[in-house]
Amino acid sequence: MKRLAAAKSRLAEFVGARRADLALALACDTVRAVAATPGVAAVFAVTEDATAAAALERLGAHVVTGEPGTGLNAALRHGAARARQLCPDAGVCALSADLPALRPAELARVLAAAAAYPCAFLADAHGVGTTLYSTAPREVFAPSFEGRSRLRHREGGAVELDLEGVATVRCDVDTPDDLRTAALLGVGPHTAALLDALGVAPVGG
Secondary structure (H helix, E strand, O other): OOOHHHOOHHHHHHHHHHHHHHHHHHHHHHHHHHHOOOOOOOOEEEOOOHHHHHHHHHOOOEEEOOOOOOOHHHHHHHHHHHHHHHOOOOOEEEEOOOOOOOOHHHHHHHHHHHOOOOEEEEEOOOOOOEEEEEEOOOOOOOOOOOOOHHHHHHHOOOEEOOOOOOHHHHOOOOOHHHHHHHHHHOOOHHHHHHHHHHOOOOOOO
């Protein structure tokens, strides 16, 4: 997770001064859902932001600091190395930190499907990016998030998971339209409270 002051720049015009608060709310609801997902051994959050670290730790995440500072994928590899130290016999999954509508049951379905392959990924709702990338124990962990990552992951040999009924795992939030879509799916309590404060009525919760 980026430092909060730099996070979610494409939402600046929509949420104004609450942009950092929104970035943190999205991450908190993501971690909350992942921690409640059956079969998840541990949750790791890679961040150098002290406020985010404290909030995510309270939700059960192991915070990993000391990231290389050379981009998202390097940070994910850094976090995965720490995860494998603590859980050497488990597979490793990188998940976007902006999935506020995430449902544990849907994530459990995706993880169960991913476990059948050495390396797998799930495309985002737009069919361009990636929200989830996984590797089996002791497989090479080589995420390629950002931009047209769906194509890069596929070209890198990862299996694309073709699943219906997992919309909340695909719904990452980068734009106001993404945020409205997540609200329609039903966001978690942190994002719901912020949307209420902004006058955007969430659905579900």
